[in-house]
Each structure stands twice: as C-alpha cells, then as structure tokens.
Amino acid sequence: MTMKSLLLGAAAGIAAIGTAQAADLPMTKGEAVEYVKVCSAFGPGFFYIPGSDTCLKIGGEVRAKYYGFGGTGYNRNDNRSAFNTQARIWFDARTETDWGLLRSYFQINADSNKLKGRGGGDGSRNAFSIDKAFIQFGGLTAGYAHTFFGIYDNDYGDTLEASYYNSSQTVNLLAYTFDFGGGLQATLSFEDGRDHRVGSADYYGPVVIGANRYGYSQGGQQIPDVVAQIRWDQAWGGLAVQAAGHQSRSGENYTVDIGTPAVPNVVPVTVRRENKYGYAVGASGVIKIPSIDGWFVVEGQYADGALDYLGAGSTFLAQSDRYVNGLGRIDDGKGWSITAEFGARFTPQWQAVLVGSYIDTSYDNFGVGGGDLGIKEFTISGNLTYTIVKGLKVAGEVAYTHGKIDNGVIGNTGNPRVDGRDNYNNWLAGMRITRTF
Incomplete structure (x- = not known):
C-alpha cells in the first residue's frame, strides 16, 4: 500500500466517525428573540413593554x-x-x-x-x-396633577422665567371629567387645600392695636378645595369657565406680641375659632390663527379669601388669604387678575410670544387707623425661540415688572412705609438653551 492510499483511508475513517457522533447529538433550535415593537396608537415615541399590551x-x-435681574428694591445680598x-x-x-x-x-x-x-x-x-x-x-384623574381651575398655565404659559398671574399650581387631587362629545367637557375636582394656601408661612397680617401686635394663625385642613370647570374645545379655539371653594380655619390661637419691635414678647391668646370659606371664579378664551400658526389666549379670575387662584404667590410681596385687620378681627384678602398671550410660529424654525399680566389685591382695614392695603403688579414679557435642529432650541426673553403698594406698612410695626418702596420697577433678561429627546 502506498503512502497516498494510507492517508486517504485515514481521512475517510475520521470523517465517518465524526458523522456517527454528530448523529448521536440532540437537535437544538435557536432561541427566539423578542424585539421591541413600535406602538403607533398614541403617537410617535411609544413602544410596547415586552410581554405586555x-x-x-x-x-x-x-x-x-x-x-440677569435689575430694578429698584435690591441690596448687595440680592443676586443680580x-x-x-x-x-x-x-x-x-x-x-x-x-x-x-x-x-x-x-x-x-x-x-x-x-x-x-x-x-x-x-x-x-x-x-x-x-x-x-x-x-x-x-374620566378619572388621581394623583399629583395640575389644578383644573383654568387652562392657561397648563396648556400655554409660554414664558421662560417671567411671571404671570393666574392659577398655576400642581396639587394633589381626585377629579372626574365628563365628556359630552363635540369638544364639551365638565370636570369636578377635589383638591388638597393645603396646596392652594398663599403665604410664606401660616402667620400673616400682624398689626398694632394699642400696645399689642396681632397675627393670624392658620389651622389644619378640614375639607378639600372643590373645583368645577366646563370646557369647550373647537378647531377655532375654545372657551372655559371655572369656580373653586376654599376653606380657611383659624388655629388654636392668635399670636399677640405685647413687647416692642426691638424686644418682642410673643404670647398666645385663646380666641373664638372660625371656619370661613373663600371662593374664586374665572373664565378663559382661546382663538387660533391658522395663517401664522398662531394663537391668542386670555384668562381672568376674581377671588375672595382664595388668592392662590389669582396667582398671588407670583408677586414680589408675600400675601395671604386671611389676616387680622386693624380692628383685631379676621378678614379675607380679595382681588382679581388677568393674563393674555399672543404667540405665532412664523416659520418652522421661529416662534415669538408676547405675554401681559396684571394682578390687583386688597386687604381692607389692614393697618392701624383703618387704612386699606392694596398691592398691584403687572408684568409684560416677550420671548423669541429659534429651533436649530430637531430637538435643540435657543430662546431669549426680556420682561418688565411694575408694582404699587397702597398704605403699606413696615414689617410688623404697623407704621406707614417711608422707605421709598411704595413703587418698584424690575426687569429680567436672559436666554435658555433646550435639548428635548
């Protein structure tokens, strides 16, 4: 036998053995791969969670x-x-x-x-x-969501950092919306009244009566705020009307300072407890302008003892739903506000927005001698946004705010203001770069 024949025979034997062993191995099937599927039912960006619907x-x-910030009323401790x-x-x-x-x-x-x-x-x-x-x-909404009082802040509110005055709170709520078709909806919402309180603390409105100074103490919540809204949306725009009820409960005590401003001596005094109910009403209107892909929206509201629904927390000075008046009695703050916005997308890249807003609040018989405290403020702002590429925008904004205080007092003294702060003017200018994905 030649060497060539021997090598060919060995190779054939090895091949035969390999084939026999392969026949003895179990047959396996490749594992199925579950790919993420696009969900088109709710618009772009949705996908099915694997293994679910x-x-x-x-x-x-x-x-x-x-x-950058500027205007009157600043000192060296303020950020400019x-x-x-x-x-x-x-x-x-x-x-x-x-x-x-x-x-x-x-x-x-x-x-x-x-x-x-x-x-x-x-x-x-x-x-x-x-x-x-x-x-x-x-129709049920439960959790931490935007209040159902008004539509401007949630659906529009197109300033960058400039203030405007209307209901803008995110609150804990339980609501149900009835859909009657044709764009007509009605909502009844129970909202946490603690989220609708105004004031930096539960103590506001100290005044001087004789040798003493008095302040109002907020009590605990007993019932939630009740908000109702009727809304009608159409291709040309829409309308909405809304109302809210807000409970205020006095605490266990007034706080009375029987000392002097320099040497305070605050002591609690038990008084008759009070439950009072404030309210707010408002209306909104929207007109769409298809020729410039634009819109015009206006929203106004009036409140008595429920100033959060005016956007009072956005103003320069702290305010409160309730206070102790110059006669030592608990009284309600009241006022009204209005906001209007005009916007347009002139091209796919450029958008311009102009916003004007005004608030007027009053506290009757606030100070000693029966003076009524009034706080008025308006802000006008404009911004321009340019879309560089899809998902990337740069915007610039300027805003001017003017405020006026009638019969204001200095701190807790009850004395008229003499520090030149009865009027103030402030401005804001800045820019924002936004990447959305």
Missing part, C-alpha cells in the same frame, strides 16, 4: 438658563445674575382596556441651582422635585 414613552429635556441647569425626565404608560384608556404619568425635575433674583440669597442647589405623578382611567 402597555405602551410606554420615555422622554427628557435639559435646560441651560442664564439670566443667576445660572441654572434643569434636567427633566418623564414616563408615560398607556393601556387600552374595555373600560377606557388606563394611563399613568410621572415626571421628575432636577435643578443644579434654582434661579433666585429678587429675593436674594442662593437658590436651592441640586434640588429634585416631582413635577407630576398621576393616574388616569376613563
């Missing part, structure tokens, strides 16, 4: 802000410029059921250093906050 959308935004970067992320999960749409929404915001211009000091650094967290099922 729930559609999820995850989105986010980064805002870099740079602002401020930087802030804010990151936002949200999760929107939706499922179609036999009983209607089941939705849950959650958004969290994180600020590197919150803007704080007029108040002085630093803003909150590395602050995390829940922006929204709610469940919707059919």
Whole structure:
C-alpha cells in the first residue's frame, strides 16, 4: 500500500466517525428573540413593554438658563445674575382596556441651582422635585396633577422665567371629567387645600392695636378645595369657565406680641375659632390663527379669601388669604387678575410670544387707623425661540415688572412705609438653551 492510499483511508475513517457522533447529538433550535415593537396608537415615541399590551414613552429635556435681574428694591445680598441647569425626565404608560384608556404619568425635575433674583440669597442647589405623578382611567384623574381651575398655565404659559398671574399650581387631587362629545367637557375636582394656601408661612397680617401686635394663625385642613370647570374645545379655539371653594380655619390661637419691635414678647391668646370659606371664579378664551400658526389666549379670575387662584404667590410681596385687620378681627384678602398671550410660529424654525399680566389685591382695614392695603403688579414679557435642529432650541426673553403698594406698612410695626418702596420697577433678561429627546 502506498503512502497516498494510507492517508486517504485515514481521512475517510475520521470523517465517518465524526458523522456517527454528530448523529448521536440532540437537535437544538435557536432561541427566539423578542424585539421591541413600535406602538403607533398614541403617537410617535411609544413602544410596547415586552410581554405586555402597555405602551410606554420615555422622554427628557435639559435646560441651560442664564439670566440677569435689575430694578429698584435690591441690596448687595440680592443676586443680580443667576445660572441654572434643569434636567427633566418623564414616563408615560398607556393601556387600552374595555373600560377606557388606563394611563399613568410621572415626571421628575432636577435643578443644579434654582434661579433666585429678587429675593436674594442662593437658590436651592441640586434640588429634585416631582413635577407630576398621576393616574388616569376613563374620566378619572388621581394623583399629583395640575389644578383644573383654568387652562392657561397648563396648556400655554409660554414664558421662560417671567411671571404671570393666574392659577398655576400642581396639587394633589381626585377629579372626574365628563365628556359630552363635540369638544364639551365638565370636570369636578377635589383638591388638597393645603396646596392652594398663599403665604410664606401660616402667620400673616400682624398689626398694632394699642400696645399689642396681632397675627393670624392658620389651622389644619378640614375639607378639600372643590373645583368645577366646563370646557369647550373647537378647531377655532375654545372657551372655559371655572369656580373653586376654599376653606380657611383659624388655629388654636392668635399670636399677640405685647413687647416692642426691638424686644418682642410673643404670647398666645385663646380666641373664638372660625371656619370661613373663600371662593374664586374665572373664565378663559382661546382663538387660533391658522395663517401664522398662531394663537391668542386670555384668562381672568376674581377671588375672595382664595388668592392662590389669582396667582398671588407670583408677586414680589408675600400675601395671604386671611389676616387680622386693624380692628383685631379676621378678614379675607380679595382681588382679581388677568393674563393674555399672543404667540405665532412664523416659520418652522421661529416662534415669538408676547405675554401681559396684571394682578390687583386688597386687604381692607389692614393697618392701624383703618387704612386699606392694596398691592398691584403687572408684568409684560416677550420671548423669541429659534429651533436649530430637531430637538435643540435657543430662546431669549426680556420682561418688565411694575408694582404699587397702597398704605403699606413696615414689617410688623404697623407704621406707614417711608422707605421709598411704595413703587418698584424690575426687569429680567436672559436666554435658555433646550435639548428635548
């Protein structure tokens, strides 16, 4: 046998052995790969959570802000410029059921250093906050969501940092919306009244009566705020009317200072407890302008003992729903506010917005001698936004605020203001770069 024949025979034998061993191995099938499927039922960006019929959308935004502040009433402790970067992320999960749409929404915001211009000091650094967290099922809304009083702040509110005066709170609520078709809806909402309180503390309105100074103490919540709204949306725009009831309960005591401003001596004095009910009413209107892809919206409201619904917390000076008047009795603050916005998208890249807003609040018989305290403020602002590429925008804004105080007092003294702060003028200018994904 030649060497060639020997090699060929060995190779054939090895091949035969390999074939026999392969025949003895079990046959296996490749594992199935479950790919993420696009969910087109609720618009772009949704996908099916693997193994479920729930559609999820995850989105986010980064805002870099740079602002300068100016005007009267500043001192060396106040910030005249401020930087802030804010990151936002949200999760929107939706499922179609036999009983209607089941939705849950959650958004969290994180600020590197919150803007704080007029108040002085630093803003909150590395602050995390829940922006929204709610469940919707059919007409039910439950959780931490925007108040159902008004439509402007939630649907428009297109300023960057400039103030405007209307109901703008995110609150804990339980609401149901009845849909009558044709764009007509009615909502009844029970909202946490603590989220609708006005004032930096539960103590406001100290006045001097004789040798003593008195202040109002807020009690605990007994019943929630009740908000009702009727809304009609059409292709040309829409209309809405809304009303709210707000309970205020006095605390266990007034606080009475029987000392002097320099040497206070605050002591509690038991008084008759009171439950009072404030209210607010408002109306909104929207007109769409298709020729310039624009809109005009106006919203106004009146409140008595429920000043949060006016946007009173946005003003320069702290205010409160209730106070102790110059006669030592508990009284309600009252007032009205209005906001109007005109906006247009002149091209796919350019958007311009102009906003004007005014608030007028009064506290009857506030000071010693029966003087009525009045606080009025208006702000006008404009901003221009340019879309560089999809998802990236740069915007600039300027704003001017003027305020007037009638019969104001200095701190807790009850004395008329003589420090030149009966009128104030402030301005804001800045820019914001936004990346949305």
